[in-house]
Amino acid sequence: MLKDITIGQYFPGNTIIHRLDPRTKLILVVVYIAALFTAREWLSYGVMLLVTCAIVAVSRISVRTLTRGMKPLVFIICFTGVLNLFYTTGGTTLFDWWIFHVTTEGVKRAVMMVVRILMLISGTFLLTYTTSPMALTDGLELLLNPLKKIHVPIHEMSMVMSMALRFIPTLIEETDKIMSAQRARGADFETGKLLERAKALLPLLVPLFVSAFRRADELAIAMESRCYHGGEGRTRMKQLRMAGRDWLALFSGAALLALIIVMNVYGL
Amino acid sequence: MESVIRTENLTHVYSRGTPFEKTAIHDVSVEIHPGELVAVIGHTGSGKSTFMQHLNGLLRPDSGSVYVDGEDIFASKEATRDVRFKVGLVFQYPEYQLFEETVYRDISFGPRNMKLSESERDERVREAARLTGVGEELFERSPLELSGGQKRRVAIAGVMAMRPRVLILDEPTAGLDPAGCAGVIRNITDYREETGSTVLLVTHSMDDAAKIAGRLIVFHEGTIAMDGTPDEVFSRQRELVEMGLDVPQSAAIADALRARGVALPASIYTSRSLREAVLDLAGGVAPC
Numbered sequence: 001m002l003k004d005i006t007i008g009q010y011f012p013g014n015t016i017i018h019r020l021d022p023r024t025k026l027i028l029v030v031v032y033i034a035a036l037f038t039a040r041e042w043l044s045y046g047v048m049l050l051v052t053c054a055i056v057a058v059s060r061i062s063v064r065t066l067t068r069g070m071k072p073l074v075f076i077i078c079f080t081g082v083l084n085l086f087y088t089t090g091g092t093t094l095f096d097w098w099i100f101h102v103t104t105e106g107v108k109r110a111v112m113m114v115v116r117i118l119m120l121i122s123g124t125f126l127l128t129y130t131t132s133p134m135a136l137t138d139g140l141e142l143l144l145n146p147l148k149k150i151h152v153p154i155h156e157m158s159m160v161m162s163m164a165l166r167f168i169p170t171l172i173e174e175t176d177k178i179m180s181a182q183r184a185r186g187a188d189f190e191t192g193k194l195l196e197r198a199k200a201l202l203p204l205l206v207p208l209f210v211s212a213f214r215r216a217d218e219l220a221i222a223m224e225s226r227c228y229h230g231g232e233g234r235t236r237m238k239q240l241r242m243a244g245r246d247w248l249a250l251f252s253g254a255a256l257l258a259l260i261i262v263m264n265v266y267g268l
Numbered sequence: 269m270e271s272v273i274r275t276e277n278l279t280h281v282y283s284r285g286t287p288f289e290k291t292a293i294h295d296v297s298v299e300i301h302p303g304e305l306v307a308v309i310g311h312t313g314s315g316k317s318t319f320m321q322h323l324n325g326l327l328r329p330d331s332g333s334v335y336v337d338g339e340d341i342f343a344s345k346e347a348t349r350d351v352r353f354k355v356g357l358v359f360q361y362p363e364y365q366l367f368e369e370t371v372y373r374d375i376s377f378g379p380r381n382m383k384l385s386e387s388e389r390d391e392r393v394r395e396a397a398r399l400t401g402v403g404e405e406l407f408e409r410s411p412l413e414l415s416g417g418q419k420r421r422v423a424i425a426g427v428m429a430m431r432p433r434v435l436i437l438d439e440p441t442a443g444l445d446p447a448g449c450a451g452v453i454r455n456i457t458d459y460r461e462e463t464g465s466t467v468l469l470v471t472h473s474m475d476d477a478a479k480i481a482g483r484l485i486v487f488h489e490g491t492i493a494m495d496g497t498p499d500e501v502f503s504r505q506r507e508l509v510e511m512g513l514d515v516p517q518s519a520a521i522a523d524a525l526r527a528r529g530v531a532l533p534a535s536i537y538t539s540r541s542l543r544e545a546v547l548d549l550a551g552g553v554a555p556c
């Protein structure tokens with residue numbers, strides 16, 4: 001049910017991918033996406049696919065987990081594929097009927113687009129699957145730190161983000177629990193007309209909001225009693241440190257991007 | 269005797285096929301007879317709540333079946349829905365389910381879902397409120413402004429108002445002060461006496477279990493480790509301790525006395541039986 005939502009979920013582990021500094025992983029994802037959009041021909045796509053598969057293998061994230069996460073996006077992927085298939089001109093015509101023209105170029109573009117989207121999703125999923133939300137927001141805050149100079153409230157934004165991420169699973173669990181409790185009293189969330197269904201949500205939404213506000217209150221009190229007063233002068237218990245493997249990973253990322261650019265220039 | 273609830277080889281796996289896969293209960297077969305008061309005990313995470321949610325069809329087993337009054341509750345959609353009213357389940361921390369504007373309306377939520385007539389509903393709400401000690405002066409108050417103990421009673425009344433033939437309560441005394449605990453336990457025994465219902469009570473208090481239950485079921489790592497009268501279960505103290513459970517205080521005291529050579533009879537697990545046994549040894553009459 002609700003528990004099956006895996007977007008943005010973190011699967012703890014101890015592989016080298018898990019242990020990389022979150023900043024490294026964030027930068028690498030950007031580099032990876034840049035490389036993906038630079039790749040133009042079969043060979044460079046092959047290289048990217050190889051790299052993606054290697055990372056998945058090293059991270060020990062099962063392919064099943066990855067594909068399950070993609071389920072909600074199937075429609076978009078198919079839509080893009082079909083669009084590219086019919087609306088690309090050039091190459092020899094394979095199929096021509098009414099408004100549908102399928103060309104060799106169209107088939108190629110469609111396949112490439114779908115593969116690109118799949119790799120794009122895999123790359124970003126790998127980031128959240130292997131990095132805890134806390135580490136992710138910490139990394140993001142440190143990377144965006146320079147923006148504080150022009151008065152962008154980076155600390156506050158990352159605090160809000162990490163709290164939101166922290167409470168998503170709690171809220172999902174709570175929704176599940178309250179739903180069960182109301183079902184036990186005969187509430188029916190599945191059948192009925194639209195209006196009836198909307199009304200039936202009341203026994204779920206009221207307790208959910210009450211408890212969300214209660215939690216927010218408790219959290220605020222807990223933070224204040226620990227003297228939280230914004231990011232100014234705050235030190236961290238867990239210092240992020242770049243290790244040798246981080247530099248190595250960044251270097252490999254840069255090399256990959258360079259390779260893809262060169263291949264692009266030579267039309268490979 | 270005909271059983272009111274029967275489970276056969278019930279198995280439930282959470283998050284199947286993910287790295288978080290967890291077998292919560294495994295191969296649980298049990299029979300509950302009409303009118304019994306069964307206490308279910310077990311360490312946190314032993315599968316008690318998971319098991320209970322199968323009995324009124326909230327969770328579907330991965331394998332195995334549940335029969336209520338001899339009928340398979342998962343046979344049809346209607347059967348699964350009907351069983352909600354036959355088997356009433358009070359969740360842990362039930363006060364979080366309160367949502368109506370007034371206490372009265374909240375207690376009548378279940379009866380409204382049963383599509384009962386106005387007068388029938390009113391009668392049931394008042395009966396449930398009386399059984400749980402919710403005064404009628406609270407009826408028009410918002411449930412959110414009540415004290416913790418009062419909220420708990422209102423929530424329990426909300427399930428009792430459906431007059432289920434089997435009442436299941438999942439740790440109904442968790443987080444209450446001693447007076448609140450005693451009150452809730454009294455409400456439960458009162459309900460059973462008045463209605464003759466079957467009651468299943470999940471509890472961490474061995475003393476409560478010893479005092480009111482006629483039968484004890486011990487869960488351990490998703491299976492039933494022991495099932496019997498309080499006598500039978502509490503005589504296996506060593507095993508209970510190995511499962512991370514206690515015995516009632518009186519049983520522990522009797523045990524310590526026996527270890528020092530006091531010749532106490534077996535099967536002492538309530539303060540009353542301990543007192544009587546000690547007085548017997550002292551020669552009969554109580555000093556005061």
Ligand SMILES: Nc1ncnc2c1ncn2[C@@H]1O[C@H](COP(=O)(O)OP(=O)(O)O)[C@@H](O)[C@H]1O
Nearest residue numbers: 282283290292311312313314315316317318319
């Ligand atoms: N909704 C759920 N999703 C995943 N795992 C769960 C869920 N509910 C319970 N579990 C797991 O199943 C096991 C049994 O839990 P539970 O039935 O709540 O035990 P108890 O009520 O005896 O404490 C525990 O290990 C728990 O972590």
Ligand SMILES: [Mg+2]
Nearest residue numbers: 316317360438
């Ligand atoms: Mg429980």
